[in-house]
Amino acid sequence: MAKKSQQEFVQHITPRDEDFSQWYTDVVRLADLMDYTPVRGCMAIKPYGYGIWELIQKEMDAAFKRTGHQNVSMPMLIPESLLLKEADHVEGFAPEVAWVTQGGTEPLTERLAIRPTSETIFCTMYAKWVQSWRDLPLLYNQWCSVMRWEKTTRPFLRTSEFLWQEGHTVHATAEEAQEETMRMLEVYRDFCENVLAVPVYCGQKSEKEKFAGAQATYSVEAMMQDGKALQSGTSHNFGTNFTEPFEVKFLDKDGAQKYAYETSWGTSTRFIGALIMTHGDERGLKLPPKVAPVQVVVVPVAAHKEGVLEGAKAVADRLTEAGLRVKLDDRDNVTPGWKFNEWELKGVPLRLEIGPRDLENRQAMCVRRDTFEKTPVPLDEIVESVKATLCAIQKNLYEIARAFRDARTKDVFTMEELEEQVNGGYARAMWCGERACEDEIKERFGATSRNMPFDQTPIAETCVCCSKPAKKLIYFAKAY
């Protein structure tokens, strides 16, 4: 039965190298992260998927608070007139807005957008809340959902409604706004690398790829196992682009009325997509311990034998008391083999098998999800050992992803090299800075510029595309 179960699971997951996209869909579905709903492009996030999101929220919210931010809640509806105030912004977002036109039985005199993002409503309120330099900075964030009417959707990667956080801040000077923009980019980098174990490239977006209405957009870009880029977080400096039309003004120390400088930054449930496509394998999900809803699963083997269930429960209890997230799988209607496969599919970092002989030997068999390494661990040392192994798994997942990413990133100097490289990786190239070259690369190879790293040491003198003098070092890749 154990063997049969194993096959049953495995045969449902399409191999990664056969069809990566189908592999992703299979894992999402079989790991029970979400389900499709009758609402176009909107997901139901199931407990296991939401559990990952709760851990992401908890870690990230703490990082926001450490950096002086506070949470607020703004209305989900935005009157059309507010959206229209910043020209680039409305042009960027209008095509994908869901409009409320009727409230109860009465048609509305003005359409209301379900927020696609909240710069306009934040600036409307900031205009009321900011009077003097003493009111600045305002460092606010909200956790909510936003709606963008997407034509083609994929679970966690691109959905019409998605959960996210959006930080919106206003400052007295351009310098402070730029510092904030960089600070939050660094919060995102640190979070991706040290919590999600997802290495990222940090840098500035091109004019073409920046946020609608921003002066400058910075991003953290991850690489999935098919070599495609996943933009995982963005941090925007708006300068006074919004604060001028929205009249967010303050009386400065020098007695002059000035416009405030604004930033915003956001990340979303896309992170869950990043986790799956960075770490997953043929057996399913592989979760970094820091965001695993279950860090350790304890599976009794030959549970009908005397003392086994009690022994397994005692171990689970000790680990739970030590602050770990533990699941004792004491189901009696599936075999241990079935359980092993199911928890591997769900990406649980560590499995402890406890059978009669283990109990005799005062040990548990400890199996790592990342390496499948199997080690007997004395019960006396179980808490320390499990904690150390979880740390090792967290580190190993990052290192594997980092090595993969680095191996799949290459400097390119010709269009031929670029074409080959973006077929499964990032191309680092020199660029003239003109949109025409980005457009050509997009059209010919389906790749887009990702971002310009902060270290701009040139690797060549001419643009990879047009051969004119190069101005910028930049990454190109196909992207989600």
Add this chain to the structure above:
Amino acid sequence: MAKKSQQEFVQHITPRDEDFSQWYTDVVRLADLMDYTPVRGCMAIKPYGYGIWELIQKEMDAAFKRTGHQNVSMPMLIPESLLLKEADHVEGFAPEVAWVTQGGTEPLTERLAIRPTSETIFCTMYAKWVQSWRDLPLLYNQWCSVMRWEKTTRPFLRTSEFLWQEGHTVHATAEEAQEETMRMLEVYRDFCENVLAVPVYCGQKSEKEKFAGAQATYSVEAMMQDGKALQSGTSHNFGTNFTEPFEVKFLDKDGAQKYAYETSWGTSTRFIGALIMTHGDERGLKLPPKVAPVQVVVVPVAAHKEGVLEGAKAVADRLTEAGLRVKLDDRDNVTPGWKFNEWELKGVPLRLEIGPRDLENRQAMCVRRDTFEKTPVPLDEIVESVKATLCAIQKNLYEIARAFRDARTKDVFTMEELEEQVNGGYARAMWCGERACEDEIKERFGATSRNMPFDQTPIAETCVCCSKPAKKLIYFAKAY
């Protein structure tokens, strides 16, 4: 300056007995809990107000998890056809739904409701997720916002959009569903009384007042300081009212296909309104320590004198390290008197004043927000003393509210007594069970039935209204 500031604050708050409603609005605004927005009936919840909500969420979410519930996320949009499936439900909610009719540039073929509540979408998904008795129960909750197109709105009490949690569960038997309904009512009671320090009456709603589509609705009802009722949480047993039209069926142990039994239960940012109107006074908000974003404010007095600021900071740091939520108010542009008033207005439970003489005497002056009692506390004992005082404040706030509530609740036997009693309190009366009597009481006195307590020991034999034989003991009150 201190005196002037004090007056400035005080003169902005309308006295409670002059105009309770205006007092409420003043406190909400001056304590900086929220602001009005250009979106009809929708609030911006500011950091201090949202900080209270975060603490409410944290405590309540832990209670949900302790009772075996898991969080999920469902779409915010619900197709009209789903809303139409349960007749009473759509009749109850259709008049207050905000409708999305356009997505991007295309008109929708079917209108989408912004969820007013999510029974219909949960049941749609449960129909997919429930196959066998082994899948039951499903005990899910979500934290989100909902939209009800209200005609008249008041901050935190009745707004078009509000933040809430909604639990939705399905069970194999009617008994289990009823147990769950009662379990969550008890979670709400415990939370109101032991976290918010708000005493509540628990009981069953009348047929007239029950939730649209429910078989039975239970509520926790609080009493505000104007004697009016605030329904603070509801727990519904739906039986199979929704699971039948939505076909939530399962194969039971006996091999038969059966409909699952469903419950739902919800509470909202209304809790913040309950806190204000239960505990507040002429100086503003008065927060129970368990949900106070700032539990202790440390105010240096004569902060320019050597060592004062450092001394105050050292105390604040020690309290923070001890796990308390502490604010050191080291602003140099307002006087200590101004600060005292501001933090009283914001309802901070405890204030520590630290001046040069206090430091000489190795003490801090400790001032309680609930009693204004002023006690010197030796710095050596400050952590234990502050913790003990916060416990005492939590307890005292509950006891005061409880005594007020009990004093304003009376048994009534005639319509004259009822009329007098609902002018500032709860009337406990016998009732024939007929809607006509509820309608008459509503029409004549503006009072509604609140709920029927579980202890149904009769206090008379005939209905307070029609004098026919009484069937139920029930509370009447004017309500928010």
